[in-house]
Amino acid sequence: MAEDGIRLGEKKRQGIVLFEPGGPGSSRVRLRTLVTIRWIAVAGQAVALAAAHWGLGLPLPLVPSLLVVAVSVALNLLILEYRPRGLWLGDREAAVYLGYDLLQLAVLLALTGGLTNPFSILIMAPITVSASLLSRVSTLALAGLGLVCVTLLAVFYIPLSWDRLGLTFGPLYLWGLWASLVITILFIAAYVYSMASEASRMSAALRASDLALAREQQLSAVGALAAAAAHELGTPLGTIAVVAKELQNEVGKDSAWADDLRLLKEESDRCRDILAQLVARPDSDGGSPFHRLPLEGLIEAAATPYRSEGKKLLVACNPPTGQTDLDQPEVPRTAVLLQGLGLLLQNGLQFAESLVEVEISWDSETVVLIIHDDGPGFNPAVLERLGQPYVGEGRKRRNTASQPMGLGIFITHALLARTGARLLFGNHPEGGGIVEIRWDRATLEQSDQMATGNHD
Template identity: 25%
Template sequence: MDNSNNASFLRTLCSLRWLATAGQAVTILVATWALGLALPQPPLWAGVAALAVFNLYARWRVGLERPIGPATAFGHVLVDVVVLTWMIGWSGGIANPFGSLFLVLIALAAFALPLAWGLAVAAACVLGYALSAMFGLPLPAGYFDPRMLYLFGVALNFLLCSVVVVVFTTRLAFSLRRREQELATLRERFARNEGIVTLATHAASVAHELNTPLATMTLLVDDIAEQSRQAELREDLDTLRELLVLCHERVLALAAPADRSNAQEAITVQEVLAQWRLVRPDVQLQRNLDAPMRLRLEPGVGHLLMVLLNNAADASERAGRPRVDLELRVASGQLLGEVRDYGAGFDTAKATLPNTLYDSGKRHGMGVGLALSHATVERLAGELWMQPAQGSGARVGFRLPLPVAEETTS
């Protein structure tokens, strides 16, 4: 059992221990005043006080968030065994119907502790029950028939054990479901990241193949532009050349992450928006005037912003309203961004951001952009979300922590 499970088990044990402390106190009062049993008060109340004080320490110990091993968990259960042995021994020994509470401790240990430690708890409980049976004080006479008192005690003990088992198993089942969800998320991330690594390897190979054709196309465009005498054609050729240069830079950058001596340089927000406008000249971009245009972003964040802008542009163009709104701010050492499109919107009950490779909602999409964006956001300990926009369209926002050196805005 790992540290988180041990801590969860001790927290549950602390909750149950408070229940046991209150139950023991009430039982002493009822047995003494209502049933007329002449029980030894000082040792019994001393046992209740010792259990309460230890539980305060246990809560403090769990709250420290220090490593908790199975030996520590066994020690906590052993304290419960000792106190229960003490209480049973001073209140009737083997004639006490609450002696079967030792079985509850064995069940709790069997559920939560490794096999060896669970067997150790079982051995301690057997020893405690034997000691309370051999050396326990006989149950004194009271106002009612001893046999009837024992039967009522057995019924009450059954009810108490049922409550304890239900509470513990419910919390354990919840903890197991949460752990299964965490494992499923980790498996999904692992599969996605493995696909990203494979994609990066393939992209580096394709980059070498595309480098030469792109350079050749750039030269051809330059030759055609020099020979052309039409102004409109020359403008189109200039735009085409800028796009080819952009593609050539992107191809060269594909291999940069694998080469530490040629690491990708940071890119400013202004450069990202300039590249996007070059690719999507027909889409109107509205941004806040105080956006940090000179803020330097790592390539992954620049790619995230580019993907969100392209997706918003695609949605707006399909709806016949080619417009995208962008809001960027820096606050409290974080980059806060939101991209709004004017498309058809989405069903709020089915709103999800693709988190896996090749899962695209667009007809001709590759299903790679948002998966890479998710990986970037997770790597930087950020957040990505989607909300409906007022009127029509959708708003996709993100939050990313920034290093102190990158908090300069324009």
């Protein structure tokens, strides 16, 4: 199997839309959120200044410090006056807002003791917000600005009279604070960004999975509607055909209406043929979404859209030894099973040299499905990470036009997990990829109820 069987063009053909996390110009954060955070910061700064000056008796440059706080108050008031609160900011604009907050805090710290101020740790707050919400470039820029501010605060600041409280801070302690803040800024920026990016990719892949499933359900619903429409329209079309034929017999072949009546009869017959085809199409691949059929038939239906010339799909059934009376499991023809198995079969047919083999085994408790292709197989370096979205280099040899990202395997795993399946991926000793899917038989046969319940 391929690590991602859906090429970019095929994603579009199948209606799967990928939401690229971190895209330039995309909306990142609501303006109201940043304004609220700034109000909290302003209130905290004002309380801290008052507590230090009047509570602890530390002489502070109170007027310059309050002016710095007042600038943030004025800026927030201007934003509330001239910009809608519900506005979503782009990545760059949000980074500018956070950059101002970082610089304002740095100026305030420079006036109130620099790094010896216990609130100097708050300089990491804008960087943490950026790592959670903004792009890598914005986070790196804010982290760099934070490092510059921390370094300047270690050298240029108005010291506080800590000796009044019996406290002294030597140069070694000061530079230790500088080193700890630098390391923390780098660690927080990298770690939080990594976790937020992973969550964003997972969310995007889940949305793609839901879209793929919704598409399959829509197609099934359209097929059912077509069958119903054909049934309802069959009777009036038959009536039209009968009336047209009787009128032909009455007016005769030489009548001026003969050609029109013949055309009417031909077109009504043509409509009946079209409706007959619409009725036949859903039945040919299993009927309604909840129609039950043998697992072998479901595999054939799932593989039908992906069959290609020059590549064979062989399905072999292995009934349990000594239990010849135990029939092959009958499973519901749900969109979940069709889409999940279809993606795996598509992978095999896409990357196989000439053959994809499917082996079905079952007993009274378990159903096992093994898919093996004669293609290049999986790259061993990413086998243990399969099932995660956006995993690169899934195949040992890859078509340069294709850029697998693991999304196909992720969608497959997410869909089939709804039916109680357990998936294992590996490489066959004789070459090619191999996928084993294992169900509890009772769970698989009732998977229509599980998939519907989990999805809703």
